[in-house]
Amino acid sequence: MKALSISLALLLSALFNVSGQQGLSVGEKAPVFRAAADDGSVWDIKKFLGKDNIVIYFYPAAMTGGCTKQACAYRDRSEDLKTADAVVVGISGDRVENLKLFKLAENLNFTLLSDEKGEIAGMFGVPLGEGGAIKRTVAGEEHELVRGITPKRWTFIVGRNGKIIYKNETVNAEKDTEEVISFLKLQAGK
Numbered sequence: 001m002k003a004l005s006i007s008l009a010l011l012l013s014a015l016f017n018v019s020g021q022q023g024l025s026v027g028e029k030a031p032v033f034r035a036a037a038d039d040g041s042v043w044d045i046k047k048f049l050g051k052d053n054i055v056i057y058f059y060p061a062a063m064t065g066g067c068t069k070q071a072c073a074y075r076d077r078s079e080d081l082k083t084a085d086a087v088v089v090g091i092s093g094d095r096v097e098n099l100k101l102f103k104l105a106e107n108l109n110f111t112l113l114s115d116e117k118g119e120i121a122g123m124f125g126v127p128l129g130e131g132g133a134i135k136r137t138v139a140g141e142e143h144e145l146v147r148g149i150t151p152k153r154w155t156f157i158v159g160r161n162g163k164i165i166y167k168n169e170t171v172n173a174e175k176d177t178e179e180v181i182s183f184l185k186l187q188a189g190k
Helices: 002-018 065-076 078-083 096-106 119-124 176-189
Strands: 034-037 042-044 053-058 086-092 111-114 128-138 141-151 154-158 164-168
Touching: 034 096, 053 065, 053 119, 053 176, 065 078, 065 086, 065 096, 065 176, 078 086, 078 176, 086 141, 096 111, 096 128, 096 141, 154 176, 164 176
Parallel strands: 053 086, 086 111
Antiparallel strands: 034 042, 034 111, 053 154, 128 141, 154 164
């Protein structure tokens, strides 16, 4: 059943791209979704709509090189993001347990969401690859981090009006946070 769900998510992702659509576009209404968070709670986008800018970044896998650099940059620039009235949420195909370990290992100060079947990525039109597994040592103990799917690295910002105000399909993991903050500063100056 799990393989069927993953295959369906991959098929839906392929259909988005075959039709020429490259995911949601700026100006479109953002999908409303809920997902399992790194702390085991359920994160609901509705709690933030109308209040904050919501930076939603999709990343391939917890605790890999580029993904760690990207997450740490969001961690390190949290005050700048707060000043821009932005909340950050990272989404991958990792299990909740992986996200807990990632957050602990890198002292991350924002929410990570599990999208094991690629349903949220599919709502945004983010292309998906197959899942996988890696081994990492955290706090002296080796763990196998399994993910159901591997999304492409894309970043969106949902404005207070609930619409996509920013989209980047060619994210540079090290520069993503800087580009997001620059965009938010420009928006604030309008």
